[in-house]
Amino acid sequence: MRIGIRPARVVALLVLVIVIPLSVTSVAGRFMGDRVYLLNSTPCRVVVMEQHDGHEANPGETVLIKSGFVDRTPTMMVFSGSAFWFGGLHFTTDTLQVRDQADIAIPPSWLSSSIMGKELTYELTADGQLLVKGPTMQPSMPQPKGLPLKARATPDSKQCRRG
Structure with a gap:
């Protein structure tokens, strides 16, 4: 025993x-620290892939792509079905790093603050653009220099919709 x-x-x-x-x-x-979200405003289901994991976002859904204790994401790619939309992305709350391009600085006015940390939301639009979504309390502001990014393959809503 x-x-x-x-x-x-x-x-x-x-x-x-x-x-x-x-x-x-x-x-x-x-729930704590600096977090980055992605809002899928396309009619397609989108997959955000990183080196060892992936996040699915259905139309209209917001997913967490960078948790609070991570400084920056590993290299990320965005797919819909077999269509490759974006690649070589690194997300932080201060910058968006895109392979073969200058870093895109995100002004602090785009961040939402809370007691638990800062939040930033990127949006994939129906016409295949990646842009920063401003805080809901702020009036519309011009996108930071370098945004919006245009997808390599434009989403085709006929291929995305489920019958």
Whole structure:
């Protein structure tokens, strides 16, 4: 009986030391720190791929693409079906880095602030543009220099709609 207690203690200690802190950080990153979202305003389901993961956004849906504890995203690409829209993107709350282009600086006036951190939302429009969505309280402002970005393949709403 005493032999079975020791492995149970080791497993319990591993859970306390490894699993619980990782779980807390993952959940807290969704609500605390600087977060970047993507709003899909296209008629298509869009997939935002990064090196080891992907995020799906249905039409009208907003997804978290950079959690609060990450400084910047890894290289990201945006697809719809087999159409490649954007690639070589790195998101932060200060800049949008695009491969083979100068960094696009995001003015602080575009950020939404809360007690838990700052938020920034990018929008994919129905005509295939990536732009920054301003805070809801602000009147419409001109896009930062370098935006909007135009998709390589324009979304075709006939191919996106489900029958």
